[in-house]
Amino acid sequence: MELRPILSALMRSRVALVLLGLQIALTLAIVCNSLFIISERAALMERPSGMNERDTFVLASIGFGADFNLKNAIADDLAMLRALPGVVEAAPINSLPMTNGGWSSGLSLTREQKTSSAYSAMYFSDDHGLDAMGARLIAGRPYRPDELGERSRKTKGWPPVIIITRALGNKLWPGQDPIGKSVWLDTDADASTVIGIIDRLQAPWVHNDEVVEFATLLPEVINEGAFIRYIIRTAPGQRDALMKTAEAKLAEINPNRIVREGKTVEKIRADAYSDDRAMMIILGVVIASLLIITALGIVGMASFWVTQRTKQIGTRRALGATRGAILRYFLAENFVITSIGLVLGAGLAYGFNVWLIQHYQTQAMPWYYVPVGCLSLWLLGQLAVLGPARRASRVPPAMATRSI
């Protein structure tokens, strides 16, 4: 490899070297950080909600008219829904993971606490709720029918038994078994005892990393106003058909209400992460554009140099360079330019990441992003320069004696 003379020659074309090097450096810095942001978003989107998302959907209704009775409507609706062939389970629910709206509350380990030990999403449902969501109980027991209650504005205190997620249990009692432990949802009321642990059930707020895995399932049905939401789990493959049927049946058995269009939990997930997906697409376009522009920059510069040095290439051929030697020369020259850009770019990439951490609370980029980015840009550079280098290798040695 003629690295030293190549470097020496490049030092006499500093402007081109600096411009191309800077372009490569910026590309590396932006591509590495963008890819990291994309991977972070992808990881965020891939987190399981704890529900059976494939077979579940929600329906909601708002009653109207003076004779609309929410409690009776819920009883009738649930009886109808649970009787529908193909429905595995149905339950009332106040909110769901990924909906970005719901009820949260602080939990305290002692009555005397001034500040809560943790904040948790509150899901109100009946003894079918756990099953309807498809959440997995990993310890303790589910609710019994005799433990069910109602919640309205007038309700005082909190239920004596609750089920919480494993993550919330670990937060409240690190390294201990939460089953049988007491916790206060309101320090002015009685404590609730943990009777069950759910493997996982996300809070509605998927972008709040602090509470997203903390959820409490309460054995109460909301009996306030005229709004009610149901979560319905079907047998595999029957969700979409049953969603239409259930929607029609709800309207049919009680016409004094508006039934909202059903929504699958998969659609809820898609909506919850639509901004993240848009950001990933935009960053992907930015990455692709940068790589294309950088590759075109390398092609353009290499093509210019080949044209500019046609006589020189002919002279090298006349002095004994094979076609392969000329090809290798241009590949090596690109390798040197790219390497200079990448050394600068590596520093920029880490610096940019530190800036993002300081200003946007992102995570530290794993160390391997920059080396992998360097390898990719080396490869891109070599592929980009291959065309002009092949053209250079085809310059005939007789060019050395031509007057051009």
Place this chain on the structure above:
Amino acid sequence: MLKMNHLSKVYRTHLIETHALRDFSIHVREGEFVAVTGPSGSGKTTFLNIAGLLEEFTGGEYFLDGVDVRGMDDAARSRLRNEKIGFIFQGFNLIPDLNLFDNVDVPLRYRGFNASERRRRIEEALARVGLSARMKHYPSELSGGQQQRVAIARALAGSPKILLADEPTGNLDTQMARGVMQLLEELHADGATIIMVTHDPELAARAQRNVHVIDGQVVDIQAEPRMRGLGVVVPQAAQA
């Protein structure tokens, strides 16, 4: 050293055929200094290109230092060119971004010499042309005559069997041309085989032997008396 028998070179386009060399025969022995003269378009440069393995020929035979070059692939021709031939171009053809040391180093790197061997040869070659003190200078910092000396050093560094000079003084003023010509004569006196293409009769007269080319054919070969005595093969075209 260099032997061409009935060599021809035809350039073809879809419209016309141009016969650049026709029935071209020449024999240059080791240690000879031959000037090839002729008017513009006579085929001098084509002869030089073929002699220097820069171009392929259409017909005939060409032996370089006993090697039949007909049918050689590009890589083999490049290696043979690098090993056997030193070029001196009219426009010097130095690489402007490399200093003198690196310029002379170019053919040596293609030869595959190790770094210490290359350094020794470069230093010797630059010393031979009187430019040892300017190794780190760039071509643009030298006069035309000095640049041509560097080109000669580059041609000499690989210890070639033959030096091919294409109008070596064509871009130089009289004084510089004289210096370069003197250097070529010194090299010849030291045993170098030189073929010099020129249109300058005065320069040609300083060579040991003149070959005159017109319309792609050798029309006259003027052999030095002592060379005749050595039995120089006179090409058929010249005999005719």
